[in-house]
Amino acid sequence: MKTITFKNSVTSILRQTILFITSTLLLLSCSNDDNANPIPVEEEETITTITITLVQEGVGEPTILQSKDLDGDGPNAPEISISGNLATNASYNGTIVLLNETESPAKNVTEEVKEEDDEHQFFFNATGSLIGTSYADTDENGNPIGLAFILNTGDAGNATLTVTLRHQPKKPNDGTLADAGGETDIAQTFNVKVE
Numbered sequence: 001m002k003t004i005t006f007k008n009s010v011t012s013i014l015r016q017t018i019l020f021i022t023s024t025l026l027l028l029s030c031s032n033d034d035n036a037n038p039i040p041v042e043e044e045e046t047i048t049t050i051t052i053t054l055v056q057e058g059v060g061e062p063t064i065l066q067s068k069d070l071d072g073d074g075p076n077a078p079e080i081s082i083s084g085n086l087a088t089n090a091s092y093n094g095t096i097v098l099l100n101e102t103e104s105p106a107k108n109v110t111e112e113v114k115e116e117d118d119e120h121q122f123f124f125n126a127t128g129s130l131i132g133t134s135y136a137d138t139d140e141n142g143n144p145i146g147l148a149f150i151l152n153t154g155d156a157g158n159a160t161l162t163v164t165l166r167h168q169p170k171k172p173n174d175g176t177l178a179d180a181g182g183e184t185d186i187a188q189t190f191n192v193k194v195e
Helices: 002-029 110-115
Strands: 049-056 063-068 079-082 091-100 120-128 130-135 148-153 157-167 183-194
Touching: 049 157, 049 183, 063 183, 079 183, 091 110, 120 148, 130 157
Parallel strands: none
Antiparallel strands: 049 063, 049 091, 063 079, 091 148, 120 130, 120 157, 130 148, 157 183
């Protein structure tokens, strides 16, 4: 009989110890310290319009590529316009402007990207008759941004230019979206003709 009582006492003490540890952990995890220094949440900027201006050195009018998506994730596809074709075997200086046209007047999101240049980077994917792109600007740490870039064309034919803006990518990176990570703020493909 005494053995059974001893086992019951040990079991009772073990249960009380587990209950005490569990209660202590719950109390500690519910402390209010988390509210003392809240981490600010950065809201993503709404970007409805991306305008790319391509200027061939020494040649007249620029070529404008624009995508406007005023309903964001709504049912309507973006309205895409391209002001003209690109010349063969040419080099273009490119600049990008981003707008939020859901506000009145439209908000220039490009300024925010410039201010937070270490947290943003454009990525370019050129196919077909586009030979490639290179960056023409850098952030405060010497890493590329892409608000200014150079686009090179090849022989006549069809091509696509996909432009993607990533927020908080890894910097430096190898120039690919896979290596950069981060979140996509906007991505758009333009079908262009080189002639």
